Amino acid sequence: MVHFTAEEKTAVTHVWSKVNVEEDGGEVLGRLLVVYPWTQRFFDNFGNLSSSSAIMGNPKVKAHGKKVLTSFGDAVKNMDNLKGTFAKLSELHCDKLHVDPENFRLLGNVMVIVLASHFGKEFTPDVQAAWQKLVAGVANAMAHKYH
Amino acid sequence: MLSAEEQAHIAQVWDLIAGHEAPFGAELLLRLFTVYPSTKLYFQHLGAFPDEVQLLSHGQRMLQAVGVAVQHLDDLRAVLRPLADLHAHVLRVDPANFPLLIQCFQVVLASHLQGEFTVEMQAAWDKFLTGVAIVLTEHQR
Numbered sequence: 025m026v027h028f029t030a031e032e033k034t035a036v037t038h039v040w041s042k043v044n045v046e047e048d049g050g051e052v053l054g055r056l057l058v059v060y061p062w063t064q065r066f067f068d069n070f071g072n073l074s075s076s077s078a079i080m081g082n083p084k085v086k087a088h089g090k091k092v093l094t095s096f097g098d099a100v101k102n103m104d105n106l107k108g109t110f111a112k113l114s115e116l117h118c119d120k121l122h123v124d125p126e127n128f129r130l131l132g133n134v135m136v137i138v139l140a141s142h143f144g145k146e147f148t149p150d151v152q153a154a155w156q157k158l159v160a161g162v163a164n165a166m167a168h169k170y171h
Numbered sequence: 172m173l174s175a176e177e178q179a180h181i182a183q184v185w186d187l188i189a190g191h192e193a194p195f196g197a198e199l200l201l202r203l204f205t206v207y208p209s210t211k212l213y214f215q216h217l218g219a220f221p222d223e224v225q226l227l228s229h230g231q232r233m234l235q236a237v238g239v240a241v242q243h244l245d246d247l248r249a250v251l252r253p254l255a256d257l258h259a260h261v262l263r264v265d266p267a268n269f270p271l272l273i274q275c276f277q278v279v280l281a282s283h284l285q286g287e288f289t290v291e292m293q294a295a296w297d298k299f300l301t302g303v304a305i306v307l308t309e310h311q312r
Contacts, residue, residue, distance in 0.1 A: 054290065055290050055293060058290045058291075058293075058294050059290070059293055059294045059297050076290050076291055076294070080290060133274050133277075136274070136278060137274075137277045137278055137281045137293065138281070140277075140278045140281035140282040141281035141282065141284070141285050141286065141288045142285070143282070144282050144283070144285050145282065147278070147282050149198075149201050149202045149205035149206065150205060152202055152205070152206055152275075152278055153205050153206040156206050156274075
């Protein structure tokens with residue numbers, strides 16, 4: 025089980041309090057689809073993904089990004105029980121959606137980069153470390169029920 | 172491998188780093204060691220707790236090499252051969268570490284450029300740095 029120190033929890037919740045789940049979700053998912061185009065394989069029914077501007081402006085990308093980031097909010101509230109929190113979603117992504125867990129790691133890394141762009145200097149190495157630990161924990165929790 | 176647009180994005184971002192290789196490199200190393208402590212094993216010559224002077228000095232060397240790569244995007248293999256031999260035969264860096272360095276590099280870029288760090292820049296730099304990592308590790312066996 026992943027253990028977060030008090031400082032790490034503070035760093036995470038402080039950053040999270042300033043995240044706009046609607047806008048930032050679309051940006052995180054959009055950047056994933058642009059930087060790692062093979063991830064588009066899961067979104068064939070999303071319409072126009074033909075260019076970076078099409079992807080970043082795509083309403084379905086924004087909507088799904090919002091969904092993804094909303095469930096990240098659950099991670100922030102349950103940092104001591106990520107596996108339990110994501111058990112159902114893990115089953116869904118394995119059994120119904122057939123998503124390679126490597127995608128969760130890529131998404132987590134993209135999220136950290138987006139946070140860094142929003143927070144600038146405030147996103148210190150220690151804050152980054154706390155967030156990388158959280159996104160890695162979420163990625164592992166999301167992969168945990170795979171079989 | 173890199174389109175003309177991607178090369179332009181790479182050059183555009185490099186213009187902001189050029190002349191500041193030392194502080195950028197130091198921040199890169201500090202993030203690498205803080206977020207991924209196992210990477211410190213490859214830098215034991217900097218001591219157990221590298222100080223700012225060492226980070227600036229070594230960081231500058233690393234970023235200057237990136238700068239050389241930026242000037243030779245069409246010729247990475249030839250220009251990086253000596254560094255490839257170093258990383259493969261002398262340093263023997265496990266290739267799994269390069270994505271960790273690349274993640275920290277992107278975070279450095281994002282935190283400095285902030286709103287100006289477009290998705291196109293992120294994509295171009297991810298592709299470029301991944302290409303550099305491939306060149307630096309391809310002679311390992």
